[in-house]
Amino acid sequence: MTSCTQNQNPFLHANIWSRCFHSWIAHLLTKNHKHGTLHLTDLYDLLPEFESTKLTDKLEANWFDEIKQYPQEPSLIRATLRTMGWKPLLVGCLLIPTDGPFSLKNITFNARPGDLICIIGPVGAGKDFAQLPYGANTLVGDQGVMLSGGQKARVNLARALYRDADIYLLDDPLSAVDVKVSKHLFEKSIKSCLGHNICFLATHQVQFLRYATTIIILDNMGTYAQLLDSSSLFASLLKETHQQQQNQSANLEKQSSIEDSNLIEKQDTETISSLPPTNIEMKQEGTIKWRVYVSYLQASVSLPIALLLIVLLFFAQQTTALFSTWWLAKLNDDESYRYQIFKNCTTMNIHKSNTMRLMNDYEWKEHRNREFYTYCLTLVCWLNPWSLIPAVMAGSVMILLRNCFSRCSRDLKRLESLTRSPIYSHLTSTIQGLKVIRSYRAEAMCLAEFHSHLDNNIRAEYLHTTVNQWATIRFDWIALIFITCITFLVVIVRIAQYRFTVADIALTLSFSLNLTGLLQWMIRQSVEVETQMTAVERVLEYCSLEQEPFTQVSFNCCPPINWPSHGRIIFDNVSMSHSTDEHSPLVLQNISMTIDAGEKVGIVGRTGAGKTSFIQTLFRIGTLINGRIIIDNIDIASVGLNDVRHRISIIPQDPVLFIGTIRSNLDPFDRYSDTEIWRALEEVII
Template identity: 35%
Template sequence: MQDFTAFWDKELRTPTLQGLSFTVRPGELLAVVGPVGAGKSSLLSAVLGELPPSQGQVSVHGRIAYVSQQPWVFSGTVRSNILFGKKYEKERYEKVIKVCALEEDLQFLENGDLTVVGDRGITLSEGQKVRVSLARAVYQDADIYLLDDPLSTVDAGVSRHLFKQCICQVLHEKITILVTHQWQYLKDASQILLLEKGEMVHKGTYAELLKSGVDFASLLKKENEETEPSPVPESPTMRTQTSSKSSVQSEQSSTALLKDAAAEDQDTENIQDTLSEERRLEGKVGFKTYKNYFRAGAHWSVIIFLILVSIAAQVAYILQDWWILNWANEQDTLNIMALGKGNKTEKLDLNWYLGIFSGLTVTSLLLGVTRSLLALYILVNSSQNLHNKMLKSILRAPVLFFDRNPAGRILNRFSKDIGQMDDSLPSSFQKFIQTFLQVIETSRDVKRLESSTQSPVFSHLVSSLQGLWTIRAYKAEQRFQELFDSHQDLHSEAWFLLLSITRWFTLRLDIIYFIFVSLVDFGSLLLAQTLNVGQVGLILSYALNILVFPWCIRLSVEVENMMISVERVIEYTELEQEAPWELKFRPPPDWPNNGMIALSNVNFKYSSDGPLVLKDLTTDIKPGEKVGIVGRTGAGKSSFIAALFRLSEPEGRVWIDKILTTEIGLHDLRKKMSIIPQDPIVFTGTMRINLDPFKKHTDEELWNVLEEVQLKEIIEELPDKMDTELVESGSNLSVGQKQLVCLARAILRKNQILIIDEATAHVDPSTDELIQRKIREKFAQCTVLTIAHRLSTIIDSDRIMVLDSGRLEEYDEPYVLLQNRDSLFYKMVQQLGKAKAATLTETAKQ
């Protein structure tokens, strides 16, 4: 990289990256460090080619493997996520599983590495998703590895294992750029790049940076640890520390690489986007569906009125034909009488006959317009109400529903199905509302198939957009395009089959109509002597009107098919719901004023048929107590929080300030606890709305809280300051900045119970220390539960809760646990090294 400067947004006054120059050669490890928002992830984006330069150049020679800060996995098996299109080689695969510390995790999964991870990898913990992403990168055997802070979301032991076994050994011959906040590993880096506000503050080896006199040295003293002998013997081919300068120019992967990728696609272990099959009803659309559809649009009295108006309109239309028949017969009778007597034909009273006919025509017209407007009102209103009912039902659905149904499946109901109900169904319904609804079984089932095959198209598209940078980094665009094409082809096949059936049905109706009209015409000729003129005219008129009948039958089939959309929407309006948001019993307004939490024999699982993730948990948390929750990745730490929030109903009892949580509504429970989640949630909208969505705070309070979490300067540099729009998922903020936004939001809420779920995983140690200090100041009288992999974050807690495989193994004061050499907590601390362990022990003693 040579004199590189780039902007994510040209409107911003300061560039994202400015004047960066460095070179990394094979066998070197470049560690990139710096505070939150320094531009570390943007640096990797520049190497990937996702951040275009406004000045300077980047040169990349070789294939890239990329591990994003927020790990991306697609809806397939663990194995297909790791292989990512490569051929399955057992020995190599098992080695990758071992160095990425996935062996134990795979043993706990129901089907091992053939377990389907679900949409967005929902069945895996954050640490497991990171290691699957890292395993994918290692298995690719690329030339360049870009690792965006993969060590922050795993516990200390796993972090050390990944660094020593994976990064320092398996990747020792590769070019590796590691963004990290785990500064204890910087001694092993060939070069260290220190960034601040997008600029390179310093570059050099560990020793050079210690001598440079920058703040870096003091920061390292806090986090550093004594070098421990590696459990794996040093190899002469381990990385060597070198310092070098750069020159660099971007190169696309060669055609040969693309050919290799295409060849690998032929293997049976190709990328497989595995989704659970969408539920599809069978048989005819039931009367209940029609009833619910019309009932959603209007009251029964309005629907009955519509039926009466429709009947009246049809009667008026038929009376017109009858009146013309009567008129013609009367005139024919007069003509015959005049012909027999040889007199002049007597004329009928035209005003009388014409007046009655005009009256019937106007009546028919008015009734027809009334029928159409009333039907349109009912059908459009029905579509709107069902949409709102479905949205409300989905918002009330338990978390398990979103685990089992990918986003594309839900989007399909809100887009394709609601679109048909809004556009096609009302007009088609009006056109055949007076025609008997025929049941055409084949086309109906094909329509159900067509609707369900569109969901995987949406799901694959959403998943691919979420992991777009990863897909591009691995040059897997062709493979994912082919996968998308296969989903689209399946949908197109069902769509074409539906069209073919409809057209064939129309052709058969036209043939029947032709035969029928021919028989009527010849029959009229044969019966000419027994029929009068009016009767023949009426017969021929209705025979021609039969032309509308095949069209109406075709419309009835289309409506029956479109009612499948109504059926699918109604299915989502009847989803299993969470417990009521509010119950008759409401806790006092100041509840909980102490913050005491007690659990008794709590078992917890995310689904009725799923495994227990918390087992027989009994514990208590005193008012105002600060509790640290630790354990290996997947031990049940986040599930403990899910049980408190009743994301799924736990077995056993949970009390908060002596009130049983199952006896109050979910809103009353959840709004009284603040959480800073593992995956920071930022909404599309302004920074002001994100901090204060209910507009309860003044601008001064908002700016003060931004200053407390060190975001004030960053927000002030934005064009519209606090009114700057944050894009979808807050992607114009770094992950660390989004975690700080969530912290600011929690400080403003001022709840008595605060839950922190790995909230400082993606911030540097100095910012982590600041956050912990602010939490101690702002929540001094509150109960605080902190889940963290950085033991320094929770070592000063009042008590430590150690979870393992869903069970509470240890729960005591940190210093007491450290005195027991057999305790799990003691072993976790010792894995950090002697110096760090001594520091933590001293902190716990205080």
């Protein structure tokens, strides 16, 4: 049983009749009609034989058997058929979905939940958890995009503390946090929590080396005192570090003489709560809007042309069907066939026939044929008063049935799409964090989570297929009843009017079957179109997201070629948010400052206080709620994005290297010579 539902599947207690005709699904249709929509909690549990865990185990065993039997060309299809039997033909192919973004609770990796309280303090996450919208269950997004670098470092360290291992390998976990937080992490986490464990710490912060039992420096190693006596390199390094710390202390003493600025004056407060809830995926409800159909048609051609093509295709299909029926009827006309034989076999003796014989031939050719075709044309008309009653009843019941199951089918399709899309994110996160998962031996937990979300998708897909089969059976019942009524009416007409031949009866029944088949096809296709349009609905939802401004502006608004020539930056009452929602919290609020040309400015703040967001405003990343930013007397809001981002350089917090050579990463647009690139490499000591 999955974690998302406690609804027992009524199929387990259904009788043979209910299982054959899918009557057990009627309760779900009633619930959908009563509440107007379906949610994931309304879905029934999977049948035991459809649970992904059991299917995976069976498929794995059958796959190994397949490799043994066919080592040269193993077939996954044969292994799947041995696993599922013929059930895939009955319930459709099972889609493979996944889970969405990880939440903070996944840092536990199946450790004891009670240990979370013991870990929050040492990693300094108490204030973070208190300000998160949903506490420890807040979604952090793929690769932790909703967290800052320092917050991700603390989450990673907390996950390591959860393991309670004997040996810890810490690869510079303090580099992404500030001095205050790094001191707290070292004192409370590394010294206190890991005081009795073997801990290898790689770090460039030499102020913590005095607490190490053994220090390894490139080609030398020893204790703190031994390295002071034997290694001049280590002694000079400590001297430089000590001098830097003294300078920092002196600068801190002068802090009171520095004029307070309203730039990010949140001090110890954090802006974590202002993160937009972009990870919460909403499900559409109700019928498909007409604008979805219009947008779908406009995506290919203009709307009038699309409607004209649909009408022409419909008439062409109907004309072709009627012509083929007429041609077959004409070809199989016994009387016409005998008449043609008689005509072709006529020899010169026809000229010797008497006048009566000529009159008989003329009467056969003109009168009898004209009477027959007239009779065929009027046959349906004088039968309509009798066949109209079952036709209207059948059409009304089919339309009522269509309205009943189309709503449920549409909601189930939406749920299927909703549970299918998150797994791609889950698989991506799993592949990217495969080393971490294996090092923490969390394969079983990740696999169980995958199976849980896989079961959610299978439940929605299975119920969607079952609802469609339920409707198909009912449509066939209605068609059967309609044909039965038409047959009885035809027999009654045959008894009452002897001129109604067997061929006429066959023609009437044939067109009645075509009528019911066409009506069923139209209803099923209308529901299928409405169901499949949910995919278009989701695409339009993404297309309706607010886009960035134009990358290029008119030539008259382009900045000078040498802009920015000085680099004077003015922030005029700037307020910035990560979301376009007017009610979303502000990351930066009412910032006013001036940075003169050539100045070196340091942005100080705790982890998550908005330092990165402050830099992003220069690149017009995010939403500028209020104010303006002026660089060399030009408002960057009036400049195209290409000009702004090409003429300003940034070193991101998380460097990104693209596929290719080192030179292509250094100069992706091939604008600089090899000499200039070598000079830049020498300046960064590479």
